[in-house]
Amino acid sequence: MYVEIKDLCFGYTNSKERTVHDFNLDIEQGEIISILGESGSGKSTVLRLLCGLEIPEKGTIHIAGRTMTDDRTFVAPEKRGIGIVFQDYALFPHMTVYENVKFGLKAWKRKDRSRRVQEVLELVNMGDYSKRYPHELSGGQQQRIALARSLAPAPELLLLDEPFSNLDADLQVKIRNELKAILKQTGTTCIFVTHDREDSRALADRMVTMRDGASYDWDSLCTTREEESQKPELVRLK
Amino acid sequence: MRNKWLMLGLTLLLSVFVLAACGGGEQEEDTSSDQETADTEETSEENASEETGGEVNLYTGRHYDTDQELYDTFTEETGIEVNVIEGDDDELIARLDREGEASEADLLITADAGRLHRAKSQDLLQSLESDTLNENIPEKFRDPDNNWFGLTKRARVIAYHKERVDEENLQTYMDLTNEEYQDKVLIRSSSNIYNQSLVASMIATEGEDAAKEWAQGIVDNMARDPQGGDRDQAKAVAAGEGDVAVMNTYYLGKMLNSEDEEEVKVAEQLGIIFPNQDSTGTHVNISGIGVTASSKNTENAQKFIEFLSGEEAQKQFAEANYEYPVNPDVEASELLQSWGEFKEQDISLNELGENNDRAIQIMNEVGWK
Amino acid sequence: MEKDVSSLNVRRRLPAYRNGWSILSFIIVILILIPNVTILFNFFTEKAENWGHITEYILPDLLKNTGLLIAFTGLLTIIIGTSLAWLISAYDFPLKKFFKWALILPLAIPPYIAGYTYNGILNYTGVIQTTLRNTWGIEVEQKYFDILNLPGAVFIFTLFLYPYVYTITRAFLANQSASLIENARLLGGSPLEVFFRVVLPVSRGAVVGGVSLVLLEVLNDYGVVQYFGVPTFSTAIFQTWFGMNDLNSAIKLSATLMFIVFSILILEKLLRGRKKYAATTAKARPLRAIPLSGGRGWAAFSYCLAIFLLGFLIPLIQLVDWMFLTFEKVASSEFLTLIWNSLFVSLTGALLIVFFAVIIGNFARTHQSRLSKSAAKVTILGYSIPGAVIAVGISTVFIDLDSGLSRFYEMTGVESRLFLSTSIVILISSYIIRFLAIGYNSVESGFDKIGNKYTEASRMLGMNMTKTFFKVDVRMLRAPLISGFLLAFIEIIKELPLTLILRPFNFGTLSTNAFKYASDEQIHEAALSSLIIVLISAAAVFIFHQVLEKESN
């Protein structure tokens, strides 16, 4: 397995309840997984745990055979080689679009950097905007820059937190298709959180849903809308 | 990688501290070089001083510009450099105590005999035998064990409004508690060391009960809650808030010679009484000096004290600061002479220190703010 | 699904603490704790002889005075600070641009110097009474001009400390509340209604933050209350410790004082409510000022002018006057050294304070845990204890340190056996311990404002904490860092008790020089050094304002 998450438990320091509870998930290399679930069910939190931005109370995380988190180990976020698009983008306000995207390319050869920046900007249809500052962009444009920024260093594992929520339908379809092509071409493993089943179906190889902080296999949950409303037994992922 | 940053951080921290320390060092050199450029004539002497003089380190609770001039004169004459830390008497003693054996101070000057006694009783001073000092300073103003030596005297006297007060009825400290001066007495707070020593001296001469009775009487007669310094008491008399004030002689001297003509006018309205002339005498305190127990330059320290007790220095003390010189061969300033001779309290000045705690308690007990 | 906070949890978190930032933070925290703990440690080793006497005769007065001072100064600084902040942010009137920063200037005058100066202006030989007397022959009732009492102390504290409330509240109003207030206006509230029903409640956090700084300053003050004859804890601690030589009673008093301080801090926390983080999406919009017409504009102008005159210009002019009176007598080339010394310790101290504050601040926000939160709390410790008490703790520690290093000194040929404790290192360390809270507050609020998301984004793009800090955080923190630096700088250059007790041989600063004269009732002679302090701090205040302005644009 490329990504192995076992019995992950976590609660924020200022809340009494656990947000993530015995979460299990295995992902193969190159697989694209989508996570669905109600608002507040802990989807973003799982991504943060994967990144190393939060430290789990229990459980282990292995990525590409490396132990990222267990009882003895904790690999710092910057050393995990994961790319992420945050739900609120977090574009650096004091840098231009170009500088934002170039930020993660420090391991690249100097001469390759601007070519790479231009490449990913083209991918998200933002090639002409490289000199702008984030606050001079619309919400959807900011989202695309955030996507470009995370793609730029070509991470082996890419996490996307509702990456298309601010895009109009046409653009959404276009970008998601191009994204899928790139991911498949580069063999990037990807986990993305979404509320949109269309996205999920179009992009994901497998769907997982979250409830009460644990994960459930989407296929076991339902395959069609009618079935979903009947709330069948859930198959918990082990 | 992590360790690298940790090391970097620690080195940075350390280097900043070292820099700060060096900065301090440089800085002191700057000071001396500043002085050198300021008075180039001295340079040669200072060079000479390195061969002969050495240095002497002084903690002083007196901070008059004229004192610094005296130290400079001393350096000129002997080549011994005087390093100074000025501070509050109590804090300097506490600092000496903390530093203990390692302290770099050679000398301690305080503006109160009680403080010198405290330093002595905490074993912070050492005894010094010197014929010069025995000659220059009357026995009364020396510690019996030669742990400290008086330098200047100041009397705590009564200042009164010349027009509103009949001085006939005002001859003793006790007279201040008479009904006549109900709501007329001005005196500063009990946290002031001069008041503490005054009460301590009364405990010594007349006993605890009498001292407490006096303090109670003063509190009952106060024109207002104690506030401000000695000068403020004088001003309050001139302003009519009260008629009589207790203050140290030299403050009056300074006001009479102030650069502010209004202060001069105030002082000119005041008469001065040396209390208790027919009985125990007027309360006299000293500012004095002692060699610290930890001193590493005792010889220089001795030279310094002898210098300060000598005629030249004593004259300067007397002239510049309106204090009475302890050296009987030196005359007080003209102004002080115009106030006349007076009988001094005859107690061992160490008693001011011994009774200090009790004095504070008494004043607290009678509600002296 | 209760969380289990087991030992496992702690152990798991450990690896995340193994980085330079957290280790440095712990070192700093320990350095700060040691002197304080040293003092408390003495608590158990000596017995208090005079404690009975103190509780009977002194404590009631102390509590009364302290209570009154805190209550009235707090109330008045809130009234003046918030009303000025509101006028300046919400309205346009003559000279408003000038007042915007001029109203911070009282911060440049140390309260004890202000106290001496006001007494000098108001007393019998002061300029007011003298003029009345000599020109018109009017003798006035002294009690109307008497400032040396509790109300007088409140007056001084209020006038010279309100800028804490003013600046913090104004910054808040300028950045945070535009939509709320504009809505309230649109809904037809009268100006007063808007102020009391919307502005005050909304800016509660900022006001409380400012006022607690004011109150800590008041509790810590020695100079004013000593001169004004209003005994409080700091004077009583001095008297019992140094006067009665009863360390233990002094420590008990300090403990009582600390209890009061912590009550204030807890109260602050409660009143402040949950901390508001900057809005994530909407860009903060500055409040648009409404022009005040004619009479009302001039009324606002007069109010601001009155405060400015009382809080800055009048004392300044008086100091200048005295300075000319005594210039010949006191001025010498030595002043250049004094200025250099003052600048040197203030700049170094402020720089290190910001440096340390950043380390702890960055640690505290990236490791959201009880441990990091307590580390942050420790920074306030020094700010809450009277300077003289800290001084004793620090020098005790340094003397021990020196005796531990004596072997090293011998080896390296250092002659002094108290090398560190008689060097400038001890002085600067004491400033750091005393004023770290000032720098930390600034840095922390800066961190709060930017939140964690940029840092996290940067780390996910492969930058470690340190690189992230320099490439991302510092760029966004520039304003808070500079303001923290300037505030610390102003505090240090005004500082007296620590400098007095801990300075090396032959080392004076402007404030010790001012004290030298003032302690001996030579107020006029103290004017020159006081004036230089005021001018340097005023310059710092001006830059501070410029930085804040730039940030809000």
Ligand SMILES: Nc1ncnc2c1ncn2[C@@H]1O[C@H](COP(=O)(O)OP(=O)(O)OP(=O)(O)O)[C@@H](O)[C@H]1O
């Ligand atoms: N920093 C935090 N401190 C405390 N609780 C938090 C924090 N962040 C999130 N939570 C809580 O944890 C739970 C899960 O949050 P999370 O952001 O993971 O939800 P989500 O599934 O991503 O929701 P959404 O679809 O709305 O983005 C929520 O109940 C939320 O309130």
Ligand SMILES: [Mg+2]
């Ligand atoms: Mg989410």
